[in-house]
Amino acid sequence: MNITVALNRLEKKGYKNTRKRERMLKIFIKENRYLSAKGIFKLIVEDYPYLSVDTIYRNIKIFEELDIIESTELSGEKHYRFKCSSDHHHHIICTDCGAVEKIEMCPMDAITDTPEGFTITHHKFEIYGYCDECRSL
Numbered sequence: 001m002n003i004t005v006a007l008n009r010l011e012k013k014g015y016k017n018t019r020k021r022e023r024m025l026k027i028f029i030k031e032n033r034y035l036s037a038k039g040i041f042k043l044i045v046e047d048y049p050y051l052s053v054d055t056i057y058r059n060i061k062i063f064e065e066l067d068i069i070e071s072t073e074l075s076g077e078k079h080y081r082f083k084c085s086s087d088h089h090h091h092i093i094c095t096d097c098g099a100v101e102k103i104e105m106c107p108m109d110a111i112t113d114t115p116e117g118f119t120i121t122h123h124k125f126e127i128y129g130y131c132d133e134c135r136s137l
């Protein structure tokens with residue numbers, strides 16, 4: 001995913017390219033880690049002091065529907081990041097700051113005993129821990 005694709009996708013679905021929306025996308029790109037709605041709010045509120053958390057939630061919902069962002073749950077709260085567009089891979093995620101590292105191998109390759117008659121369509125696999133920076137705090 002990149003900003004051009006994201007903006008095109010929004011436009012195609014009839015969503016106006018608002019500056020707030022674009023700012024949110026740029027935050028996702030710049031941060032390159034999982035952020036909660038409140039986390040995004042904190043980063044954007046300096047530029048848009050009258051922005052409501054509701055606006056953030058509304059845009060997040062749109063981004064999710066259009067497959068622009070992906071989500072995971074950290075500390076019992078939903079977090080979001082700009083969706084990777086490269087080949088199939090998995091992530092190791094810092095539960096503290098939401099930083100993401102890529103894992104190239106897929107554990108599904110090792111699973112050979114799937115139940116007979118069951119058609120697998122997709123899977124989700126994430127590893128959690130602390131990044132170098134958060135571990136030393």
Ligand SMILES: [Zn+2]
Pocket residue numbers: 084089090091102
């Ligand atoms: Zn990735």
Ligand SMILES: [Zn+2]
Pocket residue numbers: 094095096097098099130131132133134135
């Ligand atoms: Zn971290």
Ligand SMILES: [Zn+2]
Pocket residue numbers: 088089090106107108123125
């Ligand atoms: Zn996989």
